[in-house]
Amino acid sequence: xKLGIVGLPNVGKSTLFNALTASKAEAENYPFCTIExxxxxxxxxDHRLDELANLVNPEKxxxxxxxxxxxxxLVKGASSGEGLGNKFLSHIRExxxxxxxxxxxxxxxxxxxxxxxxxxxxIEIINIELMLADLEIIxxxxxxxxxxxxxxxxxxxxxxxxSTLKKTIEDGKSPRTLDFSEEEKEMIKSFSxxxxxxxxxxxxxxxxDLMEGYENNSYVNSVKKYAELENSEVIVVSAKIExxxxxxxxxxxxxxxxxxxxxxSGLDKLIKAxxxxxxxxxxxxxxxxxxxxxxxxxxxKAPQAAGKIHTDMERxxxxxxxxxxxxxxxxxxxxxxxEKGLIRSEGKDYIMQxxxxxxxxxxx
Numbered sequence: 001x002k003l004g005i006v007g008l009p010n011v012g013k014s015t016l017f018n019a020l021t022a023s024k025a026e027a028e029n030y031p032f033c034t035i036e037x038x039x040x041x042x043x044x045x046d047h048r049l050d051e052l053a054n055l056v057n058p059e060k061x062x063x064x065x066x067x068x069x070x071x072x073x074l075v076k077g078a079s080s081g082e083g084l085g086n087k088f089l090s091h092i093r094e095x096x097x098x099x100x101x102x103x104x105x106x107x108x109x110x111x112x113x114x115x116x117x118x119x120x121x122x123i124e125i126i127n128i129e130l131m132l133a134d135l136e137i138i139x140x141x142x143x144x145x146x147x148x149x150x151x152x153x154x155x156x157x158x159x160x161x162x163s164t165l166k167k168t169i170e171d172g173k174s175p176r177t178l179d180f181s182e183e184e185k186e187m188i189k190s191f192s193x194x195x196x197x198x199x200x201x202x203x204x205x206x207x208x209d210l211m212e213g214y215e216n217n218s219y220v221n222s223v224k225k226y227a228e229l230e231n232s233e234v235i236v237v238s239a240k241i242e243x244x245x246x247x248x249x250x251x252x253x254x255x256x257x258x259x260x261x262x263x264x265s266g267l268d269k270l271i272k273a274x275x276x277x278x279x280x281x282x283x284x285x286x287x288x289x290x291x292x293x294x295x296x297x298x299x300x301k302a303p304q305a306a307g308k309i310h311t312d313m314e315r316x317x318x319x320x321x322x323x324x325x326x327x328x329x330x331x332x333x334x335x336x337x338x339e340k341g342l343i344r345s346e347g348k349d350y351i352m353q354x355x356x357x358x359x360x361x362x363x364x
Contacts, residue, residue: 001295003200003274004069004095006088008122011103012204012239014038017070019242019267038070044275044282045268046293048325048355052286055333064282064293066274069095089133089194097198097277099270100126101239104219105206119219120226123201130194131169137191138166161187169195176230198277201227202270203236210238211260235273237266281354284325285309302350306360316364320346325355 007013021040043063053061071091092098102119142162149155161184168175175195180188188196203220214220220236227234245253245265257265275281275295282293283305294308307314323343331337352358 001065001275001278001280002067002069002095003097003099003278004071004092005099005101006071006092006126007101008103008125011101011122013101014070015239015243016101016202016204016237017068019239019246020068020271022246040068040070041065042068042271044271044293045264046282048284049291049293051329052284052291052325052357055329056286056288056291058287058291059289060291062290062292064275064280064295066271066278068099068274071095089129092130092194092197093192095197097200097274099200099202099274101202101204102219102223104203104214104217104223104236105209107206117219119203119223123223123226127174127195128172131174134175134193134195135166135169137193138162138169141191142166157183158187162191165191165193174230176232199227199230199232200270200273200277201232201234203234204239205236207238207241210236210241233273233277235266235270237270242267281352283352283354283356283358285359286328286357296352298354300352301348302346302352302358302360303348305352305358306362309360312364313360313362316362317348318361318363320350321359321361322346322350322356324353325357328357 005013005017017038017040020042021038043065046063049061049063069091071088100123102122103117104119106117142159145155145159145162149159164178165175168178175193176199201223203214203217203223205214205217205220209217214236220234224234242265245256246267248256253265257263279298280295281298282295285292285294294305296305296308302320303314303317306317306320321343322345323337327342328334328337331340331342334343337343
């Protein structure tokens, strides 16, 4: 569950990271301030945990978490080692998805590494560097496949897929705009391509735009159009305001958000969207010792979900006793839920659903 926060220098990456983690990663107005990635483990906001805790009064509450890496700013030529390019690319390889921060505000006091505000150009600088790094990998793989293909036609589909990826990149298009079959998706996993990692674009806007409304912010609108072509999501935040909100206690935070007419902070949206970007969801357990959210991939079956708690549970899985958290809350606890017959007994083929409250029965 590792996400890398990337962007050109001075777009607000470290400020956003500090707000996310309520930490003090260095954030300065000069390029390459971040060299080694700062790492922060961030809880996923989940109101369901508080509601369940009110029912069972547990000793502790444990939310799901996402791990964020604040990665060095990138400039043109990174794929050939410019700036901190080699370090940047190696750090990107370690993460599962990319949170791409884009500057969508003007401020003469904050320098821009390219000397102008142009979010699409900023996005393409990074995307092109990732694609150029991938092109080197694709060319090497194509060369090997071409040799093997002469005596083994089973490599034909891989050759065709690599050729398509190569042509797409050479045409200046992102491979994320392609529509892959399930078979191709499996093949692509072994390629470890940077430009195919899922991306969440973060539009960093000014305080004034957040308070007055950013509907007419042309920078934000251009990023949304760009992201739509890739089927990527866009979140709009003001990193500066989010860093201020992160220092407030719960009550102060709620008051501040109400003043801004916001239901939740931009950071909460970002964390939830990042969690979803990785294809993740949570099932819940609720008892006197702990109320907890457990992270699993979507489409996970019950025994594998049980294995997240303990390997013995998966090995000796008998059944899962399941109820949706809303039904449990409405019944005011397990006793009434059982009386109403709402707790289901599910077997090994049950596919877990987000918000399932579960008791696993097992024997080893």
